[in-house]
Amino acid sequence: MELFLAILILACLYSSVSPDQQGDALFALKSSLNASNDQLSDWNQNQVNPCTWSKITCDDNSNVLMVSLSNMGFTGTLTPRLGVLVHLNTLSLQGNGITGKIPEALGNLTSLTMLDLEKNSLSGEIPASLGNLKKLQFLFLSQNNLSGTIPESLSGLPNLINLQLALNDLTGKVPDSLFQVPKYNFSENHLNCGLNFSRRCVSDSEGSPSKSKTGLVIGIVGGFLGIILLGGLMLFFWRGRHKGYKREIYVDVPGEVDRRIPFGQLRRFAWRELQLATDNFSEKNVLGQGGFGKVYKGVLSDSTKVAVKRLTDYESPGGDAAFQREVEMISVAVHRNLLRLIGFCTTPTERLLVYPYMQNLSVAYRLRELKPGESVLIWPTRKRVALGTARGLEYLHEHCNPKIIHRDVKAANVLLDEDFEAVVGDFGLAKLVDVRKTNVTTQVRGTMGHIAPEYLSTGKSSEKTDVFGYGITLLEIVTGQRAIDFSRLEEEDDVLLLDHVKKLQREKRLDAIVDRNLHKNYNMDEVEMMIQVALLCTQGSPEDRPAMSEVVRMLEGEGLAERWEEWQHVEVTRRQEYERLQRRFDWGEDSIYNQDAVELSGGR
Ligand SMILES: *[C@@H]1O[C@H](CO)[C@@H](O)[C@H](O)[C@H]1NC(C)=O
Ligand SMILES: *[C@@H]1O[C@H](CO)[C@@H](O)[C@H](O)[C@H]1NC(C)=O
Ligand SMILES: *[C@@H]1O[C@H](CO)[C@@H](O)[C@H](O)[C@H]1NC(C)=O
Ligand SMILES: *[C@@H]1O[C@H](CO)[C@@H](O)[C@H](O)[C@H]1NC(C)=O
Numbered sequence: 009m010e011l012f013l014a015i016l017i018l019a020c021l022y023s024s025v026s027p028d029q030q031g032d033a034l035f036a037l038k039s040s041l042n043a044s045n046d047q048l049s050d051w052n053q054n055q056v057n058p059c060t061w062s063k064i065t066c067d068d069n070s071n072v073l074m075v076s077l078s079n080m081g082f083t084g085t086l087t088p089r090l091g092v093l094v095h096l097n098t099l100s101l102q103g104n105g106i107t108g109k110i111p112e113a114l115g116n117l118t119s120l121t122m123l124d125l126e127k128n129s130l131s132g133e134i135p136a137s138l139g140n141l142k143k144l145q146f147l148f149l150s151q152n153n154l155s156g157t158i159p160e161s162l163s164g165l166p167n168l169i170n171l172q173l174a175l176n177d178l179t180g181k182v183p184d185s186l187f188q189v190p191k192y193n194f195s196e197n198h199l200n201c202g203l204n205f206s207r208r209c210v211s212d213s214e215g216s217p218s219k220s221k222t223g224l225v226i227g228i229v230g231g232f233l234g235i236i237l238l239g240g241l242m243l244f245f246w247r248g249r250h251k252g253y254k255r256e257i258y259v260d261v262p263g264e265v266d267r268r269i270p271f272g273q274l275r276r277f278a279w280r281e282l283q284l285a286t287d288n289f290s291e292k293n294v295l296g297q298g299g300f301g302k303v304y305k306g307v308l309s310d311s312t313k314v315a316v317k318r319l320t321d322y323e324s325p326g327g328d329a330a331f332q333r334e335v336e337m338i339s340v341a342v343h344r345n346l347l348r349l350i351g352f353c354t355t356p357t358e359r360l361l362v363y364p365y366m367q368n369l370s371v372a373y374r375l376r377e378l379k380p381g382e383s384v385l386i387w388p389t390r391k392r393v394a395l396g397t398a399r400g401l402e403y404l405h406e407h408c409n410p411k412i413i414h415r416d417v418k419a420a421n422v423l424l425d426e427d428f429e430a431v432v433g434d435f436g437l438a439k440l441v442d443v444r445k446t447n448v449t450t451q452v453r454g455t456m457g458h459i460a461p462e463y464l465s466t467g468k469s470s471e472k473t474d475v476f477g478y479g480i481t482l483l484e485i486v487t488g489q490r491a492i493d494f495s496r497l498e499e500e501d502d503v504l505l506l507d508h509v510k511k512l513q514r515e516k517r518l519d520a521i522v523d524r525n526l527h528k529n530y531n532m533d534e535v536e537m538m539i540q541v542a543l544l545c546t547q548g549s550p551e552d553r554p555a556m557s558e559v560v561r562m563l564e565g566e567g568l569a570e571r572w573e574e575w576q577h578v579e580v581t582r583r584q585e586y587e588r589l590q591r592r593f594d595w596g597e598d599s600i601y602n603q604d605a606v607e608l609s610g611g612r
């Protein structure tokens with residue numbers, strides 16, 4: 009017991025010492041950047057750790073994960089003491105006037121996935137130590153004054169997917185393997201690519217031509233006609249049952265608060281501002297419609313592109329304050345694979361949320377609703393999207409406090425940014441609009457074919473209902489098909505995608521599962537792995553489904569084999585029982601479940 013206490017005390021001591029070091033390093037950064045008195049004024053060196061400071065994000069153990077100091081007008085230099093922030097995954101200092109060299113010590117930050125120093129005045133060479141950042145996916149150094157050659161060590165970055173070095177003073181040879189990075193730009197240097205060389209300085213971009221990283225896009229792209237129709241019917245039905253329910257009438261209210269109050273890092277928008285941005289909520293700017301309301305494309309006065317979500321059906325007894333609390337909670341979820349909330353707007357009759365605009369719309373769009381000339385998602389991108397989505401959900405479930413359950417995981421809610429990185433949207437909204445009767449079973453929200461059976465029958469959601477939705481989303485990614493498709497009936501096939509895939513899987517016809525639009529350009533082992541993970545995630549009983557962190561590990565190739573073994577065993581027994589019953593009733597358990605799915609879910 010005493011030993012235990014001693015360990016506990018030591019652990020406490022240790023944990024209060026190590027974050028302090030992080031605080032010191034960040035404070036040193038503030039000084040080296042030559043921050044003025046009114047910049048980062050809440051960075052107080054006397055606090056236990058820097059996790060409450062603005063622009064800083066930590067994990068549960070007070071390790072600093074993100075430092076985001078873009079476009080703040082800093083002119084100083086970067087301190088080498090940054091090297092102690094070994095848990096950092098995102099360092100963003102874009103768009104300042106930072107001078108001096110990139111410190112060698114950044115090579116210490118082995119957890120970094122994103123290093124963004126674009127648009128500064130950094131000089132000197134790119135340190136070879138950056139080759140140690142094995143997790144790095146995004147390296148943005150363009151528009152600086154960097155000289156010398158590109159270090160050979162950068163060839164050893166296995167996860168690099170976007171390398172931007174344009175507009176510097178770099179010379180010599182680009183290491184060959186860097187031309188394999190999916191997206192790169194070496195132009196406007198003195199490198200061996202371009203006109204007089206056989207290699208191009210800029211990678212071919214995937215899909216539609218994109219204008220570098222300015223435009224961000226959201227797309228909640230409406231589903232297929234049947235679902236909309238049914239959804240409309242369901243909504244009608246649901247409304248009918250709620251006769252006493254007061255409808256919100258949308259009117260422009262004079263005298264609403266027309267000022268911006270900084271609210272954490274959230275911006276409070278004036279109604280007028282969003283009205284102007286969306287051309288008075290013009291129908292032509294509608295990006296999509298979900299159960300929570302319409303989403304409009306908009307452009308703010310500083311020409312930032314945004315997506316504005318206009319909530320319907322909300323009713324918060326706590327009024328503005330309750331709404332703001334919820335909104336603030338959503339805004340705390342900051343992760344590369346989650347759609348960041350920029351701000352919100354409230355009037356006596358309206359609630360609006362403002363998000364960045366996701367340039368490549370949604371996965372559902374990229375799978376099924378492409379316009380002529382747009383290219384379909386290639387297999388490696390699908391794999392990356394699957395993993396990114398899993399990571400985003402893992403963060404919501406396991407790193408947010410209180411945890412956030414999405415309740416409507418589907419391909420249409422997985423958006424794609426300019427690098428085709430998965431960005432999960434629409435999380436946290438269920439609580440915003442469902443605060444009415446917290447004790448009573450809340451309305452089941454979700455999308456047909458994606459709703460976990462226990463959620464349908466009990467109305468209780470948990471992380472495991474999200475895992476189910478994720479499993480179905482994986483199937484969408486592999487097959488390109490919808491979770492429910494009545495047209496499959498014509499081929500005497502299953503309406504539910506899950507049943508359809510299970511059948512083909514039983515018949516060992518995996519090749520028939522894969523999206524035909526891939527034209528056989530995929531890796532069969534990887535397809536098999538994804539299908540296995542999907543089937544594990546969609547098991548009938550929630551306890552059997554893996555947690556999202558396990559899903560992430562399985563997708564990274566760990567621990568899938570054992571779980572799959574187990575699944576097959578259970579599934580074979582279940583199947584035999586099912587066939588025995590079906591012979592008796594000629595009516596399968598899955599079909600009963602289909603009926604529920606059709607009747608109970610609202611349209612999204
Ligand atoms: C620091 O900022 C002050 C004004 O805020 C400026 O006069 C000074 O030159 C800056 N120093 C550096 C090293 O940029
Ligand atoms: C690099 O990280 C180690 C811990 O992993 C730390 O002890 C060391 O001080 C760091 N180096 C620099 C230059 O910050
Ligand atoms: C860029 O660096 C060179 C020396 O490498 C220097 O002569 C030049 O003035 C710098 N340009 C800018 C815009 O800082
Ligand atoms: C390419 O080569 C031609 C002559 O072969 C030369 O005139 C031109 O300046 C070169 N362009 C570049 C960008 O080096």
Ligand SMILES: *[C@@H]1O[C@H](CO)[C@@H](O)[C@H](O)[C@H]1NC(C)=O
Pocket residue numbers: 150174175193194195196210213220
């Ligand atoms: C590459 O960089 C140059 C210079 O900044 C820019 O003009 C060009 O648009 C970039 N190309 C792509 C595809 O990002």
